[in-house]
Amino acid sequence: MAVEALGTASRAKVAPWNDPVVRGWVFQIVVVGLVAGLAWYLVSNTIENLARQKIASGFDYLGREAGFEIGDTMIEYSPASTYARAIWVGILNTLRVAVLGIILSTILGTLIGVGRLSPNWLLSKICEWYVEAFRNVPLLLWLFLFYKLISEAFPGPRQAIGALWNTVFLSNRGLYFPTPMADLIHKWMGVGLLVGILGAILLHRWARKRQDATGQPFPSISTGFGVALGLPILIWLAAGAPSTMSWPVLKGFNFEGGTVIQPEFTALLVGLVLYTSAFVAEIVRSGILALHKGQSEAAAALGLSRGLAMRLVLLPQALRVIVPPMTSQYLNITKNSSLAIAIGYPDLVASINVTINQTGQAIENILIIMAAYLSVSLSISAFMNWYNKRIALRER
């Protein structure tokens, strides 16, 4: 009561220009006013400039014919397609390289981070120098190096290196390999794979519950793989095992048929993975080092081998330290995949860049870039935050 009385008493005496609440609001209104003024100034200039240069505005251009070629597409695309389609192709390409990059650099980075802690001096030194070499040189330089090496070290399509009885061809246009012809059964095999994976997860859960209850282990991982992979194979066999293949054949100056992994994509993926795995390795190493030494000693005292101790005791605990910085590395991979434009891989930024040059509508296109990257970043963050909450230590 006394405190309250004191509070109201002193408040009553304060002049408005000395009242922190009033001052706070005045300050905020001034700052917001300044920002709004700046924004209004920029926007009015922009509108004037656009009118003077006769640049159209609005998103109508998205429906028009794009007219440019894209070298590497995951969905049907031709120069007659619309700008919207071209941008969508770019987004898919960005996502493809980002997802593969995230998976591969996590695996490689974890191996190297664990290797740095190996009792084998030589192994840990090699891992250390790998990390230092890749961390201290710009990613763009690695991309250029890998791209030039691939495109200059390998021969042209006519002198392509044939492997496996001339079914796989390696040239500076990429790696060509045969793939099964498109068949209706593939869709059903995909469904079978999904069902199989679901079944494997359920099996793993059941095995875990049983081990918790009875102590009896069940080889759920190998059986799980069997279920997940076996179902699509069964479906394929049931459909009479259709096995027409599309073979890469040299026609004119390049191969036709089969599937190709293009050098731009390879260089980008290899560069991203090697570069990011150096950072991931450091995160993993510091995560493991942050654990109390008693954990590894206790695991050794229980008779676990180093590998088992790492898998069952150390890594699950280290994950709690590792996940937050790992999230920002995943975001970095996604953002760094935009460097694709420098070596000619048609990602989102590359598509947008051509679109800006052709339509002159910079603002709309930049807005699309920002919206696309922000939504990808936010979904990765949201997923990682959910995962982080799941593995966080449950305290009483």
Next chain:
Amino acid sequence: MTDVLPVGERRQLAPPVDDSGVLGWIRKNLFSSWGNGITTVVLIFAVGWILAGFLDWAVLTANFTAASGSECRGYGACWALIREKYRYIFFGSFPYEQHWRPLFAVIAMLAMLVLSADRRMWNWRLLVIWGVGSFVTFLLMFGQIHIPLSLMLTVALILGGAGMSLRKLIAGAGEMNAYRALAAIGLAGLALRIAGVLPGWSLAIAPLDYVETSLWGGIPVTIILATYGLAFAFPYGVLLALGRRSNLPLIKGLCVGFIELIRGVPLISLLIMASVMLPLFLPSGTTIDKFLRAQVAVILFAGAYIAEVIRGGLQSLPKGQFEAADAMGLNYMQKTLLIILPQALRVVIPPLINTFIGFFKDTSLVLIIGIFDFLNTANQALVDPNWAGFPGEVYLFAAFVYFVFCYSMSRYSKYLEVELNKGTHR
């Protein structure tokens, strides 16, 4: 425990393995177990094979003296290309006979950075070092500097004003009067200048030929973009971080929105934006130098990242520090400048250096919008048809230069981390 054998009959254990001396070290670190031994042997063969191949290519069969690319067509590396092109790679299209200017500019900037790395300089000396260093650098790079009168007056006003408000409690009467005089001269001069009494005069320092920024290239561009990117981004990053921690909802919202927006998009999109949208944002007729556009984009980008680093430092301070400052009756400015920032910044110096290393590498992206930084000049060196076909040599050389810079900075940040933690280390 009852059936322990008498001392004489107990089984003797083997003596522990000797792990001293060279042999002992090898046994302990390379051959401690069967698996370890096999790993070691395999690794020795793999490393030996790769190293032998690399040495053969890079040294034994390499060509250091060829006069053109066609003479180089052997098996080994063509280092003659680097010998021929190193001046272009380091200094770009800067007029050839004037290459001493970017050379000394780089030396001035490196001296500035090395001197700032010394903890004994972390006081007013830092301002002097950066003032003199920047002046020398830009004088050498541009060749001529014109300082308009209004700029000098503005600087006088800001210096005087800042001195008056920040050192109110500490400064003596003489120092205070100096600040007052500075501020008064600045204010009066600016008023007269706006009223049109003072002419639009500018101080010209022009000892050398003028070289425009489009001719700048190579290592000075990379260092300038990274160093001044960070230097200008730092104060505004501090403001963003303080804003994000503020109790005022509108300020906080603005800062959070800005930081997350910038951090959510790649640097390339900001650079493209700066190169195509900045001209649209400004009144028609104004043109901005391309180099300056890239620098603005780097500063905008760097600020958001620095803000997050500094926020980490602010969060690491115990709440008692804020409360104690409030209890002492300090206002927000005094609390922030005298209590909070000095402690928060000390914590974040090592991560800030890591951020700087990141920007040093990221400046290479400016080549997308056609600025000739170090990576771009290395790239251009490959275009020469006389010397086509040796990308490996040029990129390895460039990678080596980047590595030297970044590795020494990361060592320094490690050293500093230990050094700054001595007070709290137990």
